[in-house]
Amino acid sequence: MNIETKLVQAGTKKDPATGSISTPIYQNATFEHPELGRSTGFDYSRTANPTRKALEEAIAILEEGNAGFAFSSGMAAITTVLFLFKSGDHIVISDDLYGGTYRLLEEIFVNYGISATYVDTSCISQVEEAIKEETVALFIETPTNPLMKITDLAAISKLAKENDLLTIVDNTFLTPFLQKPIQSGADIVIHSASKYIGGHNDVIGGLVVTATEELSAKVGRLQNSAGAILGPQDSWLLLRGLKTLAIRMERQQENAQKIAEWLEKHELVKSVYYPGLANHPGREIMEKQCSGFGAMISFEVTEVSIVADLLKNVNVISFAESLGGVESLITYPTTQTHADIPKEYREEKGVSDYLLRFSIGIENVQDLIADLNQAFQCSKQKIIHS
Numbered sequence: 001m002n003i004e005t006k007l008v009q010a011g012t013k014k015d016p017a018t019g020s021i022s023t024p025i026y027q028n029a030t031f032e033h034p035e036l037g038r039s040t041g042f043d044y045s046r047t048a049n050p051t052r053k054a055l056e057e058a059i060a061i062l063e064e065g066n067a068g069f070a071f072s073s074g075m076a077a078i079t080t081v082l083f084l085f086k087s088g089d090h091i092v093i094s095d096d097l098y099g100g101t102y103r104l105l106e107e108i109f110v111n112y113g114i115s116a117t118y119v120d121t122s123c124i125s126q127v128e129e130a131i132k133e134e135t136v137a138l139f140i141e142t143p144t145n146p147l148m149k150i151t152d153l154a155a156i157s158k159l160a161k162e163n164d165l166l167t168i169v170d171n172t173f174l175t176p177f178l179q180k181p182i183q184s185g186a187d188i189v190i191h192s193a194s195k196y197i198g199g200h201n202d203v204i205g206g207l208v209v210t211a212t213e214e215l216s217a218k219v220g221r222l223q224n225s226a227g228a229i230l231g232p233q234d235s236w237l238l239l240r241g242l243k244t245l246a247i248r249m250e251r252q253q254e255n256a257q258k259i260a261e262w263l264e265k266h267e268l269v270k271s272v273y274y275p276g277l278a279n280h281p282g283r284e285i286m287e288k289q290c291s292g293f294g295a296m297i298s299f300e301v302t303e304v305s306i307v308a309d310l311l312k313n314v315n316v317i318s319f320a321e322s323l324g325g326v327e328s329l330i331t332y333p334t335t336q337t338h339a340d341i342p343k344e345y346r347e348e349k350g351v352s353d354y355l356l357r358f359s360i361g362i363e364n365v366q367d368l369i370a371d372l373n374q375a376f377q378c379s380k381q382k383i384i385h386s
């Protein structure tokens with residue numbers, strides 16, 4: 001069955017009592033036992049809830065993994081996965097990454113003796129050099145956030161297996177519709193479902209998919225023990241989001257391609273980072289391991305003053321954090337998503353004060369381009385008059 005169909009079937013016909021097409025929201029904490037020693041399969045909703053279970057089964061099918069787990073946020077999902085490790089353990093992680101993951105490691109897990117080395121994972125030799133005796137896992141974002149660097153997942157997974165390490169992939173930017181890391185050999189896939197999977201900027205959630213029964217048992221135990229589970233209402237919203245993921249993603253990346261090409265030609269734009277552009281260094285790997293280029297674009301403007309003008313003057317596009325929803329959002333990593341990463345480090349990695357990150361929505365692309373154009377025009381007037 002093709003993934004478009006699998007997506008629409010997420011959580012359908014899960015209620016044998018009524019035949020309800022949409023999974024009911026089981027707003028329920030505890031379940032009655034038929035008799036001593038017997039259970040319906042549900043005891044208490046932290047451990048398992050039917051609505052959450054429908055979502056967890058759906059994401060496991062979509063990522064082609066062994067089991068799925070739903071959490072109260074992407075960060076709760078990442079935190080729970082990091083609980084697999086113990087004091088003294090070390091992980092190698094993409095250096096251009098989600099700011100919250102950096103903060104979690106550097107402000108919290110460091111206190112529990114878990115350390116991380118940040119490298120450009122698009123360069124396999126850098127990853128290889130960073131592996132130490134204590135290393136237990138490679139943690140990859142591809143494309144990276146916000147510079148859209150591409151890591152070869154098959155090469156990373158091979159390196160991990162040779163060194164007895166886990167490969168963990170944050171697949172938030174592409175979703176299983178465009179990239180299935182487990183097929184490339186990854187052990188654990190993580191999502192901030194607040195982004196493309198929810199898709200409407202109206203829910204916070206996280207998902208994890210494990211590749212093997214052994215890992216599923218461990219993550220399941222951690223989910224139940226740490227307890228950062230997703231509630232039934234939000235589980236239902238994510239199931240609903242999944243149903244339209246394919247058509248949203250298709251439209252979003254089609255818009256993104258056109259906008260990236262338009263930005264590339266703009267006189268106030270210095271550089272555009274989008275893997276769908278012909279000259280993008282990661283394009284070949286993208287073509288090998290993904291079925292599309294996604295809908296996230298970062299770009300640098302020619303003068304810092306343009307940033308404030310652009311953010312103030314866009315009308316159709318909103319100046320807001322987050323990404324992946326039907327509404328187009330533009331943000332400034334320097335003061336928003338990446339504010340917790342030290343300035344020198346951030347700039348050394350290429351996240352400069354000129355950089356904007358743009359999540360393309362499903363609007364008519366001409367309206368988005370017109371909106372950008374008028375916002376740039378406001379800057380241009382000022383530059384001419386100054």
Ligand SMILES: *Cc1c(COP(=O)(O)O)cnc(C)c1O
Pocket residue numbers: 073074075076098100101141145170172173191192193194195204205206
């Ligand atoms: C947003 C995001 C997260 C964190 O997810 P939340 O749902 O906001 O907790 C993690 N990784 C990436 C790549 C993200 O974009």
